[in-house]
Amino acid sequence: MSQNFVDDKALVCISFILERLKAHQAETHDRPLIIGLNGVQGVGKTTLVAALAVALENDGVHTLICSIDDFYLKHEDQVALARDHADNALMQHRGEPGTHDVALAKAVFASLMQRRPAHLPRYDKGAFHGQGDRLPETQWKAVNQPGQAPVRAVILEGWSVGFRAIGPEGVEAKWKAPSRTLRKHRLEHLLFLDQSLKEYDGLTDLFGAFIHIDSEHVEFVYPWRQEQEDCLRAEKGDPDAGMTPEQVVKFVDGYFPGYELYTDGVRRGIFSDRPGCQLRMVVGRDRRVKQVIRI
Template identity: 50%
Template sequence: MVTVIDDKSEHCVPFILERLQAHRIKHESRGNVVPPFFLGLNGVQGAGKTTLVSALCNTLRSPPYNLPTIVLSIDDLYLSHSAQVALAQRHPYNPLVQHRGQPSTHDLALGVSVFNAIKQRQPFRLPVYDKSAFNGQGDRADGSTWIAVNQPGEKPIEVVVFEGWCVGFRPLSEEQLERKWREAKAREEAGEGRGRLGRHNLADLQFVNESLKGYDALTNSLDAFVHIDAENTQYVYDWRLQQEAAMRAAKGVGMTDEQVVKFVDGCE
């Protein structure tokens, strides 16, 4: 059994409340209608994002704030299974896009449409992704399960928590990317490598980096940002193995341990 200790909320929640107050003051001082507040939150899997998000949402939705708040995970913007398969087939020799996870495997048009609906306070449905579909490969859940938001008679959403491991990532310049790749490759060859950057072909990394440019359409909308680090990235493997084992026990489907390791390798 894993014990979850929340050691982040006491630091992060006050910071976010301060940024939210500054956001409101800025717009009210100009005589403008205060637009919805977008918070970006990222961190490696298992770093405590879910626990922090839960504490934050409970705070914002409760008195004295009473702010309609939603959480949008970047995971729920993954491509449909058929679109992901097509992407993998177009780049059969790039291991980074053979499964969901990396920038290029999300539906950015869907994400932009959701962000725009929130900003314009229009009715929409919050997308849901089913990670158990296709034996753990995942697929977009049926539209009937998507969550109706900003419906007539409801208070419109005022705060959006946009969370995920690569939320807020920015592309590197070609020079930066190649330099980091060459440095990682040199460490690998010297037996000092700890990550996997140097094990990939530069062209494969360039594809992901180029794809990341499109994510600026979402990142540029963020009003505040929180990054959660991990003391040891090995925790990510342990957590994902536990999570997938729980999914297999509950639904009878999910990735094998070997598939989980390969999946996390791609992110790390």
């Protein structure tokens, strides 16, 4: 991430979260507020959620941060998925809907919602030469344990958090329309992605609040990701660390179909019956907030 980056999103978000938390507590006193947070790669999600957790803790709100990445399939299961769908490029790498252990995520969140003891899985992206693997359960994060303060707010962040399936007709319409990456994939492969996404509704429906860090142009994800790689090289002092510009384009292209399929739906709002529970912040190339919209 650019060293000149200044995050002005936290103040906007914290007032929204505290407002939703107050309303949530008025309705139910024994469940934490689940907050979904979506943003394209490189927009600053990690920096933002860390700042939000500190601010909430300072307000006496014990907060748990987790990423959809925490719930990736085990390495052996990802390998099997890729093998079973060998001709589908979208299933050859982790990240897309379908590459997460949704059943595990639902079980963890069920415990959190009931304020029962739980363990948040951890994922090692460097295992198996970068293919990644889930860490042993002995290394998972323990929450709601005896002697620990109960979690009152949970922030689930990720590039695809809040995506909802658009159905065969919706997928085909977007596939036929001009796009950057969709026509690089067979229609049936995009339909498989969309079908897999339906499993995630059980998580999305738990959100009592949703934050969307939108960008004026989704294509900003390419330079933002490149800046992350540049910072990695600077931090390590190794000019060969990180991905080359060509590798960055190939990497982001692997995720871009999800943006092209589902960003419009997130912009319209992921809740059908809860007006005011979604916050959309539109940021410019410098990642600074240009517009704030309540949905």
